[in-house]
Structure formats: C-alpha cells, structure tokens
Amino acid sequence: MMIDGNRRWARQLGYDSAAHGHRAGAAKMLEFLEWCDAVGVRVVSLYLLSTDNLRKRDSRELSDLIEIIAELADEISRQPDWRVQHVGRSEGLPPELARVLSEASSRTREHGGLHVNLAVGYGGRGEIVDAVRSIIAQHDAVGGSLEELAASLTPEQIGEHLYTGGQPDPDLVIRTSGEQRLSDFLLWQSAHSEFYFVEALGPDLREVDFLRAIRDFGSRDRRYGS
Amino acid sequence: MMASQYTRSGLFPFPNSNSPLLSSPSLFLWLSFCFTTFYYYSRLATQGQRKVRCFVYCRNKSTPRTTYGFTRFLYLPSLLMEKNGKSMISKAIGHVSFVMRKCLFSILSIGPVPAHIAFIMDGNRRYAKRHALHQDSTNPGSGHRVGFKCLISTLQYCYEMGVKYVTVYAFSIDNFKRDPQEVQSLMDLMKEKIDELLTEDSVLKKFDARINFWGDLQLLSEPVRLAAKKAMDMTVHNKGPVLSVCVAYTSTNEITHAIEASVREKQENAPIEVSDLDRNMYTAGCLEPDIIIRTSGETRLSNFLLWQSDFTHLQNPNPLWPEFSLRHLVWAVLEYQNVHGYLKKRKGEIEKNK
Numbered sequence: 001m002m003i004d005g006n007r008r009w010a011r012q013l014g015y016d017s018a019a020h021g022h023r024a025g026a027a028k029m030l031e032f033l034e035w036c037d038a039v040g041v042r043v044v045s046l047y048l049l050s051t052d053n054l055r056k057r058d059s060r061e062l063s064d065l066i067e068i069i070a071e072l073a074d075e076i077s078r079q080p081d082w083r084v085q086h087v088g089r090s091e092g093l094p095p096e097l098a099r100v101l102s103e104a105s106s107r108t109r110e111h112g113g114l115h116v117n118l119a120v121g122y123g124g125r126g127e128i129v130d131a132v133r134s135i136i137a138q139h140d141a142v143g144g145s146l147e148e149l150a151a152s153l154t155p156e157q158i159g160e161h162l163y164t165g166g167q168p169d170p171d172l173v174i175r176t177s178g179e180q181r182l183s184d185f186l187l188w189q190s191a192h193s194e195f196y197f198v199e200a201l202g203p204d205l206r207e208v209d210f211l212r213a214i215r216d217f218g219s220r221d222r223r224y225g226s
Numbered sequence: 227m228m229a230s231q232y233t234r235s236g237l238f239p240f241p242n243s244n245s246p247l248l249s250s251p252s253l254f255l256w257l258s259f260c261f262t263t264f265y266y267y268s269r270l271a272t273q274g275q276r277k278v279r280c281f282v283y284c285r286n287k288s289t290p291r292t293t294y295g296f297t298r299f300l301y302l303p304s305l306l307m308e309k310n311g312k313s314m315i316s317k318a319i320g321h322v323s324f325v326m327r328k329c330l331f332s333i334l335s336i337g338p339v340p341a342h343i344a345f346i347m348d349g350n351r352r353y354a355k356r357h358a359l360h361q362d363s364t365n366p367g368s369g370h371r372v373g374f375k376c377l378i379s380t381l382q383y384c385y386e387m388g389v390k391y392v393t394v395y396a397f398s399i400d401n402f403k404r405d406p407q408e409v410q411s412l413m414d415l416m417k418e419k420i421d422e423l424l425t426e427d428s429v430l431k432k433f434d435a436r437i438n439f440w441g442d443l444q445l446l447s448e449p450v451r452l453a454a455k456k457a458m459d460m461t462v463h464n465k466g467p468v469l470s471v472c473v474a475y476t477s478t479n480e481i482t483h484a485i486e487a488s489v490r491e492k493q494e495n496a497p498i499e500v501s502d503l504d505r506n507m508y509t510a511g512c513l514e515p516d517i518i519i520r521t522s523g524e525t526r527l528s529n530f531l532l533w534q535s536d537f538t539h540l541q542n543p544n545p546l547w548p549e550f551s552l553r554h555l556v557w558a559v560l561e562y563q564n565v566h567g568y569l570k571k572r573k574g575e576i577e578k579n580k
Contacts, residue, residue: 124532124536128485180565188481193526226404
C-alpha cells in the first residue's frame with residue numbers, strides 16, 4: 001500500500017500544517033490493516049517514508065512525520081498477534097525512530113498473525129544495492145573472489161538478500177490519490193504484481209474502495225509473464 | 227483574418243445566421259474553410275508567433291475526452307486508409323491524413339510532448355481469438371502479425387509527434403514457457419520483421435531511426451540473434467529517433483546482468499552504488515520513460531523497466547494491442563500532459579534535495 005495525498009488532504013481542508021494530513025493518514029493505515037486482517041491477507045507492506053523524503057529540507061514537516069510514524073509503529077506492534085518488520089535502511093533514520101522500529105520488530109518477532117512491513121527510510125534501488133553489498137560481504141567471508149561471485153549470481157540470490165527476503169512477492173499494490181506510478185517501491189518484488197490506483201486521497205480511503213480493489217484483483221488473469 | 231468575421235470563441239468559426247454560407251449548400255466549402263483556419267492556427271502555435279488562446283483554453287479546461295472529441299474528425303482519413311489497400315485513392319487519403327496528423331500534433335505540442343514512450347504490446351493472442359483469425363497448428367502467430375502492423379503505425383505516429391525514444395516489450399524471458407510452436411513462430415516472425423525494418427521503405431529508414439535490442443540475446447535462436455546484431459550495426463550511426471526492442475528481456479535479468487558487470491569492475495574497498503548499476507543497465511544513456519502504456523487493460527508491468535520507471539506515468543488503456551490506434555495514442559499523451567506539471571515538480575524537489 002502506497003499511501004499518498006496526505007499533504008493535499010490537509011491543504012484541501014484548510015489546515016496550515018501537513019502534520020494533520022499525516023496524522024489522518026496514519027489513522028487510516030491502522031484501519032486499513034484491520035480490513036486486510038479481516039479479509040485474510042497475510043502480509044501487508046506500508047510505504048511510509050522514502051529515502052528521498054528523508055533528505056527534504058523542510059525539517060519541521062519531517063520531524064512531525066517521524067513522530068507520527070513512531071507512534072504508528074508502536075500502535076501496530078501492540079495489536080494482538082500482528083508482527084512488525086522494519087523494511088529499509090536504519091542508518092539514515094533519526095535514532096529515536098530507529099529505536100522504536102527495532103523494539104517493535106523484536107517485541108513481535110514470534111507473532112504468527114498479520115505480517116506488517118513498515119517501509120521507513122526505504123528506496124527500491126537502494127534496497128537492491130544493499131542486497132548486492134550483503135551478497136558481496138557474505139561471499140568475502142567465505143573467501144571467494146569477485147569473478148566467481150559475478151559468474152554464480154542469480155536473481156533468486158538477490159531476492160533472498162532484499163529487506164523482504166523470504167516473504168512472498170506482493171500480489172496487489174494499491175496507491176491512493178490517483179497517482180499512477182511506482183515511486184521506487186518494492187521495484188524488484190512487484191515484477192508481476194497487479195496495480196490498483198484509487199482516486200481518493202490517503203485519509204479519505206474507504207473500506208468499500210479496498211473491497212473493490214480486492215474484487216478487481218480477483219477478476220484478473222495472472223499469467224506471471226508467460 | 228477572415229475568421230474574425232465569425233465568432234471568436236470556440237475552435238471553429240461557426241457561421242452566424244446572416245452568413246452566406248448557411249444559405250448555400252456548400253458544406254464542403256465550409257469544412258475546407260474550417261480546416262484551413264484550424265491548420266493556420268495550429269501552425270502559428272508551433273511557430274510560437276502568438277498565443278492561440280482558444281486552443282490553450284480548450285486544452286487546459288477540457289478533460290481528455292472532450293479535447294479528443296474536438297479532433298475526432300481527423301481520424302476518419304486514417305480509418306479509411308487502413309481499410310483500403312495500396313491503391314491511388316489510398317495514397318491520396320494517406321497524404322491528406324498526414325497533413326491532418328501534422329495539425330493534430332501541432333496542437334498537442336502546445337503542451338509537453340513525452341520524450342520516451344514505452345509500450346507493452348499485450349493482447350495479440352486475444353485479438354486473434356476474438357476475430358477468429360486463422361490460428362491452427364501451422365500458424366499460431368497470426369495475432370502477432372497484426373500486432374506488428376500496429377507497431378509500425380504507432381512508431382510512425384510517435385516519430386511524427388516528436389517522441390525521441392520508443393521502447394517496446396516484444397518478448398520476455400518468461401514467454402519461453404509458452405507452447406514451443408508459438409515460440410518458434412514468434413522467432414520466425416521476428417527474423418522476418420527485423421529484415422523488413424532494414425529495407426528502403428521501412429519506417430526506420432524514413433526517419434533515420436536507430437534500433438537497439440535489449441535483453442539476453444544469447445537466449446535467442448541463431449538467425450534472430452544475427453539479424454538483430456546486423457540491424458544494430460547498420461543503424462548505429464543514424465541520427466534520428468531511437469527504437470528499442472526488448473527481446474529475451476526481463477527487468478530482473480537486466481538488473482542481475484548490471485550487478486554482475488558492476489561486481490566485475492568493482493575496486494577493492496569501494497562499495498557498489500546506484501550509479502554503478504545505472505551505468506551497466508541496457509538502458510544506460512537513454513532517458514527514463516515518461517509513459518509506459520500497457521494495452522488490453524491489464525495493470526501490471528510484468529517485469530518491464532522496473533528500475534527505470536520511478537517517475538513514469540503508467541497507463542493501461544482497454545483496447546488490445548492490434549486495436550491501439552492514433553486516437554488512443556493522443557489520449558495517452560493528453561493524460562500525460564495533465565500530470566506532467568506535478569511529476570516535474572516532484573522530480574525537481576527530489577533532485578534539489580540530493
């Protein structure tokens with residue numbers, strides 16, 4: 001799920017700060033996770049903060065957003081049996097947010113219910129580069145040469161070293177606010193995913209929109225490339 | 227200017243009730259006059275000699291549907307030409323159609339024209355089934371033949387519009403899993419059509435276009451691989467627009483290939499960066515696509531240009547690929563023009579913050 005349009009929502013309602021929009025968006029994401037759980041979805045990935053967002057100069061909006069994301073992560077981790085996983089780079093994140101995310105992940109590690117990936121400090125290209133670095137580091141540890149590594153590299157190996165390694169690829173990617181693009185989200189994993197674009201802004205997403213997305217997905221003929 | 231005698235608002239000068247035109251049966255004269263005025267204004271718009279307020283107003287205020295409605299009559303000659311064969315009438319209609327397309331593209335050029343359009347040509351087999359084309363065991367690729375004709379006409383329209391790069395998803399690595407007869411007929415069709423593209427009267431020669439083949443070409447059969455190499459060598463010095471054909475291609479394969487190349491050239495202690503992978507992609511040196519159009523209404527990318535489509539506008543029109551025509555292309559460009567401002571602003575913000 002790519003929640004988009006929080007700032008536009010806040011501007012439309014006449015709020016002076018985008019934080020109101022982000023707060024409404026965060027509340028909507030919690031509802032969205034409940035809808036997913038009710039329908040039987042096993043893994044949900046939420047795109048909350050990209051690496052590009054982290055570099056923004058307007059630091060006041062960024063610090064509000066970080067606080068909101070930390071609260072959301074904490075609240076999601078307190079739901080019974082939901083598992084939280086941080087998907088993204090921890091290095092560029094403010095220490096407080098990184099701490100909350102890592103605590104939420106470790107607290108819910110043994111839970112077997114809905115698996116929630118929180119993409120915070122995430123970039124699709126950065127994820128692939130990090131996977132490559134991790135493969136190289138692993139290869140160096142066993143003393144292999146770079147030439148051998150290049151010859152033996154496979155797409156499956158890269159898939160295993162991504163942040164979402166071991167998880168199934170997303171079946172359905174939903175984006176709000178009518179934007180029809182990928183924005184560098186799960187770019188490797190969404191090779192065969194179906195996309196569903198919703199006109200409503202993030203905080204205005206309704207359960208009926210979600211159910212329509214599921215119904216639309218059900219009618220798709222998925223060929224996985226063949 | 228004669229047009230000022232008539233109404234100033236609206237695209238066409240509609241005669242008022244005192245005009246002599248209404249009282250005469252010469253509807254043809256009226257249509258010719260409208261067309262001439264239309265062409266005159268569109269030429270002025272492209273030459274930048276004056277702001278053509280009515281066109282800009284129509285384009286900005288209309289939805290793609292209404293703006294497309296205004297220009298609908300331009301498609302009639304194209305339709306007539308497609309139905310006829312290579313007769314004298316067909317050639318004459320072809321010339322008229324060409325002039326009318328120039329007008330249409332002049333209007334479109336008021337807004338930003340995409341520099342790179344990518345097509346996922348989906349729906350050939352469904353088209354063949356729907357139209358009950360000859361699809362027995364001797365010719366399983368009949369839908370793809372019709373699809374190729376559509377590709378040629380779409381290429382022509384794109385190049386006439388001023389699109390610099392066109393990329394098409396011709397054959398995926400996953401398509402090798404299809405019925406072996408269909409795969410073989412596709413390989414034969416590709417060889418035949420690559421040779422056809424190098425002839426004197428092909429669209430590539432007409433526009434001095436360069437052709438690239440992106441993908442793991444070692445997976446292709448020998449004749450196709452050699453034909454592709456020959457086509458690339460023959461057109462490498464062409465200065466015109468570029469056609470990139472993705473064959474035996476998947477984006478994950480492309481990224482893996484770029485990673486292998488980056489790992490081989492990696493210096494000791496220097497970590498791999500995004501720019502290293504960018505440099506080793508098949509698409510290095512090419513602009514990122516502005517639009518990716520997947521026909522037949524499916525909304526997935528099927529492993530196509532995943533790395534390059536960060537800011538690309540994804541579109542999925544309903545027609546099957548052989549049904550995709552000029553009006554669908556115009557509609558796609560109009561939709562792109564509606565979102566272009568926002569995309570450019572977002573891209574600018576991200577570049578500024580890097």
